[in-house]
Amino acid sequence: MSDSLTIRRRSSRSYGAAGDAFKKIHNGRGLIAENTQHRHERMKPGEFKRVLFLFSLCCVLFFVYLYWQQSTSIDTSRIIYSYRHTLSKQKFVGHPNRLWNLKNVTLKTHPPQWTWQCINQRCERRHIKGAIPVVSLSTCSMLCGSTQLWPQPTGPVTLGSRAVTFNHQQLELETAASEPARSLLQQSFMAFNSNVISLVQSKDYLERSTDIKRLVVRVNIAQHNVVKLKLDTSESYTLVVKPKDDEVIANITAKTFFGARHGLETLSQLIWWDDYDKTGMLKILKSASVKDNPIFPYRGLMIDTARNYMSVESIRRVLDGMAASKLNVFHWHITDSQSFPLVSYRVPQLAKTGAYGPDMIYTPEDVRALVEFARIRGIRVILEVDTPAHAGNGWTWGPQEGLGELAVCVNERPWSLYCGEPPCGQLNPENVNVYDILEKIYRDLLELTEERELFHIGGDEVNLECWAQHLQKSTTIMNYTDLHDLWGDFTLKALKRLEAANNGNKVPLVIMWSSNLSKRPYVNKYLDKNNIVVQSWGASQWPDTPDLIADGYRVILSHVDAWYLDCGFGRWRETGEAACDPYRPWQTVYNHRPWQQLHLNKRQILGGEACLWSEQFDESSLDARLWPRAAAFAERVWSDPQLDTTTFTIQEDVYTRLNTHRDRMISRGLGAEALWPTWCVQNPGMCL
Template sequence: MLRYSLLTAGLLLGTSALAAPAGDLPLMPWPASVERPAKQGALVLNNHLSISVSGDDLDDAVGRLRQRIALQTGWTLQPQADNPPNATIAITIAQKVDPLPKLDSDERYTLTIDANGVKIAANTRFGALRAMETLLQLIQNGTENTSLPWVTIADSPRFPWRGLLLDSARHFVPLDDIKRQIDGMAAAKLNVLHWHLTDDQGWRFTSKRYPRLTQLASDGLYYTDAQMREIVRYATARGIRVVPEIDMPGHASAIAVAYPELLSAPGPYAMERHWGVLKPVLDPTKPATYAFAEAMVSELAAIFPDAYLHIGGDEVDDTQWKNNPAIQQFMHEHQLADSHALQAYFNRKLETILEKHHRQMVGWDEIFHPDLPKSILIQSWQGQDALGDVAKQGYKGILSTGFYLDQPQYTAYHYRNEIVPQGLNNVDVIADNDSAQSWAFTLPRLKGSPLEGSFTLIKGEGKWRGFIDFKGKSRRAVQDIDWRSDRQVSFRVDTWMGETRPVITINDDKISGYFLLGNVRYPISGARLDDVPKGIAPVVPDASQQANLLGGEAALWAENVVAPVLDIKLWPRAFAVAERLWSAQDVNDSDNMYARLQAIDSWSAVSVGLQQHSQQQVQFTRLANNADTVPLHILAQAIEPAQYYTRQHLKFQAGNYHQFEPLNRFADALTAESSTVRQMNQWANRLVSDAEDSASAGALRHVFNRWQNNTSDALALCESNYQLKAMKPVVQEVDKLASIGLRLTDLVARQGTLDDEEIAAIQRELDNAAQVQDEVVIAAVYPLEKLLRATANR
């Protein structure tokens, strides 16, 4: 179900006041240069349009372009001759190149639309392919005709490596679903499919030399050579590289089932069904281990032509190494000081094998070691500091921290995630006339040890600034410091856990409250510090070292993702990540991004065939027992899946953190964030700042009335399906919140106030509603809190 038609989305963009440097065209990623003529006009299209290509053969790309224009317009296009003269869309390619995309492929293009037609000019086929996606995003079905706006675009990417990791190991992904994601990647100008093919829970490709891998460790779900070649062909035609990943030496439980003799402990081993960091690890001292690695590299190199091959290398549990006397003796004889040195020994041997097959090594942070050559590429899940250290030491790196799309997170959080590590800009330099206060805190988590750290708030020259220190991590500046009262303060900081908003209450020298990790409250406690703590400075490479940062990858790990909800988890958020990797660093206005993302969300469902809306409709239909799904769509407006890793940790606590845990809850059908709640926050902000803003007040009332009118129908659906029963209290809470919202909206609109006792009572209701229930959060609590604070006596 599309929330808006393409026409409506386009009109919304055209009438919005949007900030530079990105403008009001429905484009994502935003191009490097966009120029509109002083006298704006449009090129009217009809079903006689034609396309010509000169300079190179784009294979079936022209046919795909015509097909998608037909989808966007609803036309049946008139047949055209090959390369017709005076074509509506003329594509000129300067040089013919190998159609196999490479790291240094030239993706530059210019696109000109005026009264004379459309002209695309590119140095190579890759620039032409990117230009065609931009062109498709510009097609507008207007009130009188279908047209393209007059515009001149000159475009090129900021980073050459713009990837997406798909995990087929945890939950198998059928070929058609992978192809659809490749289409989405092409539309977003992403150019690397990182295909995670092996892990503890499954080996997903055939091996001629080691057939037991799929016979014993795949549950019959794997890809044949022909199928993998088909994915390479499909991606190549769209200008996308495919980099396969086999995980070594850790994450080896599947190998252990098939070939236990390669492991560092004798077993026996059974198929691993639980998620987590597990103990099976290859034995780096055995020649048979390297024969296995040689076979895997050889077989993959024959299928995947890309210059890079990913060897994993992350999260190695060294228990088996430490408990194996032969391995310990080997380390002593080879002067290997610790397990990291042993893994580096393994990787040096593996790098030699890769070099033999003309492949370069990619691996996660843990492979980084000075004994390895500078030709390796480090993919960082540990963050900008780790990546900054990689760049400073002359190694190439790409970033995935902050781009984990398997985590439900606000799109703005991913959008703010900068590849190049940032400094503190002296925010922690305390001058003589500054007043600083520092507080230690402890934050228990649902899984793992508590987080400890401190934050410091500084008042200087009438303004507040501050920073936060998590134990063992570098210092970060905080934003949006808001003293809600003399005893309560809030601020924002982006962390590896997502958007983090502490709400701290001060009682003498003690603090309480919570850290809002995304949309989930994690209670904290702490005390005042006598002195400002010494922190760890961020690792910031200099300008020349920053050239070692090649880009980044979004990651969609599959512990909580199965094919029927794949698109819901990935799109449209991946477009925002793609923009961070393609567009200029100063294209960073989140409101502008959300306005364009709304249009792209609808466009991608029509033009690209992405299924984020249709998959949700299917899931809601299942949950509604084939009844009317409208009540679930309305309920979803108020609700978001619990963010950060909250859902995984709750499953872990319940003993359900495994491969067969059903992903069939209401939470699984939800997008990462509610666009309605985001709009409500904007309306609440406007109403609080201007009580006479009747439009915002009316919009809020409309939403609250809709929720109240939906309650009985939503409760009936909860009774009809056991999978929805746990949502019944959530529906009842949403009904209560709607009543509170109507009252608060009216109070703020007439500048009324509540006494402290009433405010405290309503706050208790909101606090209760904010708790996680059945892995979801009623995110509507937060705009209501803004309205509530506005009713306090000023």
């Protein structure tokens, strides 16, 4: 397999006066040399050197001017990117590093037995016989009834009823965008191209004729300098697909790169593989119009890689799935009491003593590469090192280095007295060295992610009994009649250290998990509503979320009874109850619409986040735990479709679109769970 990137520049450049000057110099160089010789006979040695110096300086300045002219012209020219990906012997599946060799695969040549007809906006299966038209299910689904887009766009959508065949080598991207947006767009186009190639199911399809000669993607971005995603960044886009002679032109217009990237994703969803046409071809709708903009600016997915380590490759798959579903925040819960796999520049002892093994770590280079991988896909990364609880292994080296006990209750037994699950561990609030280390960690996290608007400080499930037992012989406990105040003081000190790590500037929005500290009366005493955002994870029936909104706080919703994707797999320890049973199927995830059901002020809701804690899975089952349930969540926070609040019945359209999206993710290399039997896929509406 070989990849190449062809860049062609369209521009008309003129050197103007400088070019005329160059011609004069070039044509008159003999005369200059002759005059110089005569002058040399009359000049003193010092004067001759000065003349040569001035002449050399003029030449240097002239070539600098030419270089500047050329660079300026390139920045403002229109550039066409054409990404070539050869499929001679191998099929591209999912991620570029995953290849499936087709040399020894025996292709099934049995003729198709079924065709699908569009009847009453639904594809109905028929036996192929007589003169009945032969239409594949994929083509019928794309041309009959509902759009197959996921998440459903928020604006008007018009889709044509005809399609044309093409191949991926006919794809071209035209853009006049300047740097820095141009480079991101180029890389995003490569990801788009790879997604298209992932649909291909025949190694020799490039040899077949196509209906068009070029599929041109023209992207117009208004704000070229916006290359970091913020809450107020526009993610809107308009996509218009139309035929022109022997080409199809896809025009994407967006205010920022992030909107343009979403436009590319939507365009990729208007492309499919038809296994009937010429025994297999790529197809695209001949005409389409989509206007789209997300409802919520924060559409997050949290993955815990501390309980069980996940490889960098598996995290890339998570980000690919997020991009396909237009989720835009990857909340990486990277440490916990079980392990500390993050290698810190400033505090290397944490990973050295806290990682499960030398091969189960995340280096700074790993993190930076994932941050950039995510940004190309329209995703920002937030790293969370939870404090003061959920901090044990990795924090035990303090006494050996003369820093005292950095954490207490580490691996304490019986664990049920000091934490919610084994092993226990909480930072020592009375050790001043703890705050010095936190400042160093915070500085690392800010530098690694380059994220300066949002920061997650943790704050989850502090066990006051742990502190009470540790501090009972200390004078510190005498200062507190309520250890919630000790917790509040720890939080204020940690926030000060975060500000110091951010070069003396407050991070605009600091996220904390909901807890006793975010309840009355402590919340108003310790948490500044102008600076703190609470991630409300309790059950939707709990008063936490309505109370926070009533008190004027902004929230991110992660209700455990709907958007915790790790629940329902039984208990993993002999004692204690199973964690948050029952299982949350995709329908439960999709139907959760708390702003309507709880009558919440939507203006104070930044968005939502689905959470996946990793006590009972690792990367071998990561994909199936996430998809397609996280995709169901994604549509809820992107377009927030209406619900029938009396029956909570989900329309047939949602089932068929989500199944199409699930197949799309499978083609991209994600191991998404099946929604239902294949018979239901082939007989739309019959299983509902």
